[in-house]
Amino acid sequence: MIRIDRLTKRFGDRTAVDGLTFTVEPGRVTGFLGPNGAGKSTTMRMVLGLDKPNSGSVTINGRDYVGMTRPMREVGALLNAHAVHDRRTARNHLLCLAQTNGIPGRRVDEVLELVGLESVAHKRAGSFSLGMGQRLGIAAALLGDPQVLLFDEPVNGLDPEGIKWIRELMRGLAGENRTLLVSSHLMSEMAQTADHLVIIGKGKLIADIGIGEFLRQGSNVLVRADDQDRLVPRLVEAGGSIQQGTDGSFIVTGLDTRQIGKIALDVGVVLTELTPQRSLEQAYMGLTRDSVEFQAGAA
Amino acid sequence: MSAAIADTMRSEWTKFRSIPSNLPILLATVTVMVGASALTTSRASENHQAVGAAFDPTYISMYGGFLFAQISVGALGVLVVTSEYATGMIRTSLTVVPRRGRLLAAKVWTFGLIALVTGEVAAFCSFLLGQIMIGAGGASPATLDQPGVLRAVVGMGLVWVLVGLIGVALGCLLRNTMAATTMVTAVNFIIPIIGPRLMPAAVGEWVTTYWPISAGLQVITTAHHPERLAPWTGFGLMTACTAALLMAAFAVFRLRDV
Ligand SMILES: Nc1ncnc2c1ncn2[C@@H]1O[C@H](COP(=O)(O)OP(=O)(O)OP(=O)(O)O)[C@@H](O)[C@H]1O
Ligand SMILES: [Mg+2]
Numbered sequence: 001m002i003r004i005d006r007l008t009k010r011f012g013d014r015t016a017v018d019g020l021t022f023t024v025e026p027g028r029v030t031g032f033l034g035p036n037g038a039g040k041s042t043t044m045r046m047v048l049g050l051d052k053p054n055s056g057s058v059t060i061n062g063r064d065y066v067g068m069t070r071p072m073r074e075v076g077a078l079l080n081a082h083a084v085h086d087r088r089t090a091r092n093h094l095l096c097l098a099q100t101n102g103i104p105g106r107r108v109d110e111v112l113e114l115v116g117l118e119s120v121a122h123k124r125a126g127s128f129s130l131g132m133g134q135r136l137g138i139a140a141a142l143l144g145d146p147q148v149l150l151f152d153e154p155v156n157g158l159d160p161e162g163i164k165w166i167r168e169l170m171r172g173l174a175g176e177n178r179t180l181l182v183s184s185h186l187m188s189e190m191a192q193t194a195d196h197l198v199i200i201g202k203g204k205l206i207a208d209i210g211i212g213e214f215l216r217q218g219s220n221v222l223v224r225a226d227d228q229d230r231l232v233p234r235l236v237e238a239g240g241s242i243q244q245g246t247d248g249s250f251i252v253t254g255l256d257t258r259q260i261g262k263i264a265l266d267v268g269v270v271l272t273e274l275t276p277q278r279s280l281e282q283a284y285m286g287l288t289r290d291s292v293e294f295q296a297g298a299a
Numbered sequence: 300m301s302a303a304i305a306d307t308m309r310s311e312w313t314k315f316r317s318i319p320s321n322l323p324i325l326l327a328t329v330t331v332m333v334g335a336s337a338l339t340t341s342r343a344s345e346n347h348q349a350v351g352a353a354f355d356p357t358y359i360s361m362y363g364g365f366l367f368a369q370i371s372v373g374a375l376g377v378l379v380v381t382s383e384y385a386t387g388m389i390r391t392s393l394t395v396v397p398r399r400g401r402l403l404a405a406k407v408w409t410f411g412l413i414a415l416v417t418g419e420v421a422a423f424c425s426f427l428l429g430q431i432m433i434g435a436g437g438a439s440p441a442t443l444d445q446p447g448v449l450r451a452v453v454g455m456g457l458v459w460v461l462v463g464l465i466g467v468a469l470g471c472l473l474r475n476t477m478a479a480t481t482m483v484t485a486v487n488f489i490i491p492i493i494g495p496r497l498m499p500a501a502v503g504e505w506v507t508t509y510w511p512i513s514a515g516l517q518v519i520t521t522a523h524h525p526e527r528l529a530p531w532t533g534f535g536l537m538t539a540c541t542a543a544l545l546m547a548a549f550a551v552f553r554l555r556d557v
Contacts, residue, residue: 045556045557048393050557051557071394072395080390083389085388087320089317092313096310096314100306
């Protein structure tokens with residue numbers, strides 16, 4: 001269990017993390033969400049003692065990370081997969097890490113196999129693709145077979161197969177009653193992996209909520225139709241609210257795909273697209289809209 | 300020494316030897332020291348008669364090569380720390396060894412031992428080869444059983460260690476390879492070796508006597524110059540300065556965010 005208590009971190013006059021309090025429970029994947037610059041990485045660095053908080057505290061299973069003699073056996077972390085000396089081989093990189101915590105070389109070979117890098121174990125880490133680098137970072141986190149895992153944007157750079165692999169890995173680890181905190185800024189990704197969500201914006205807690213409850217909060221459907229003018233009024237009548245898109249599509253909230261399809265049939269309008277889309281993403285955007293720092297200008 | 304620091308030192312040794320260029324550079328450094336010493340020795344022994352009683356065959360056989368070798372010893376020391384900042388590895392290292400003092404201490408001990416072993420090998424090889432050349436040149440060579448000679452040769456290896464550790468400390472303080480190697484070269488080469496020729500005489504004299512590496516190198520002399528510090532006094536001064544730099548590095552390393 002990770003307990004974060006009124007954690008605050010300032011860089012100069014900018015407050016990156018602002019009085020953040022939440023706990024990460026074992027046995028489930030906790031998704032840590034927030035837009036770019038929200039303070040996710042900074043929070044994780046403070047959990048690991050890399051950055052010093054201005055105030056507040058973090059404990060892992062009741063203890064301070066920096067005080068742990070063999071931290072890899074208790075906590076595994078993937079912060080920045082590219083924090084690797086590029087001229088060292090993958091195996092030597094892992095061996096350097098393992099030795100600091102008295103972990104035998106045999107375990108290095110085990111994790112290399114676990115992440116599917118055994119065939120490139122003797123290749124320079126600098127020659128790795130984004131996805132391979134990510135796997136190497138995950139291998140490092142798993143070396144000590146830790147009970148608590150922190151992954152900062154683990155799916156970055158992974159192909160669909162890699163994403164599926166890590167999703168299953170994380171599910172499996174949570175199934176073994178481990179504690180997992182996984183950050184992402186993609187809601188859609190977290191929706192398929194997390195059991196619980198901690199959402200932050202501008203360093204502040206926005207939501208600390210179970211995935212089921214979060215899903216129930218909003219369902220949106222993207223619709224494209226031949227004759228919008230006839231369809232839209234009927235949808236509004238049926239209780240839907242409409243948000244017009246710029247490219248002829250519109251988003252309906254409050255009705256599901258079946259209801260919309262039936263209404264279209266009733267009025268005889270051809271639907272060219274009907275996608276229960278990004279409902280989570282939208283709900284997430286709704287929650288974080290006020291706290292996005294870097295917003296693209298309207299086109 | 301606790302088990303934890305021994306583990307961290309083992310890791311630091313793996314880090315050092317698993318960067319492909321490190322061991323070859325180390326070997327090249329020893330070779331350069333021995334080779335350049337041989338050249339400067341043969342030159343110096345040509346006019347040993349002009350120097351007379353001040354002719355110090357022990358010092359002559361090591362000093363010339365050391366001037367070259369120390370540049371790469373210092374640079375390797377710098378890289379022990381700065382290569383981790385340049386690649387981002389430092390974050391990973393401090394995640395697995397969150398006690399900052401332990402990580403830096405392991406780096407200091409490991410590189411100190413590496414510099415000690417190679418420094419002693421280089422010192423003895425330079426000395427032995429140098430004495431053969433001095434004998435061939437017609438001067439009388441030194442032997443290890445003469446007073447102060449063994450101290451001077453062993454001391455040469457110890458000066459390597461200090462030069463390496465000054466590199467580690469400056470690497471940690473500055474975090475940037477370019478800045479730190481420039482600084483090490485300025486501190487151990489430009490100021491003490493080239494500086495006195497350019498500075499006002501009084502300042503140059505002070506630098507030649509008290510500047511850390513100038514003082515430290517008194518340990519490799521056997522013919523004592525009355526205006527300079529005694530061998531171990533000079534070496535002690537250089538050790539104290541290195542220790543002060545290292546203490547500053549530990550303090551800063553503990554306080555800084557990574
Ligand atoms: N070392 C630093 N010095 C100054 N400012 C920093 C530093 N590290 C982070 N920040 C600032 O703190 C804020 C939070 O950054 P952080 O990297 O934690 O965000 P994040 O949620 O991980 O974002 P992303 O999704 O882009 O990874 C940002 O405004 C960032 O500019
Ligand atoms: Mg981040």
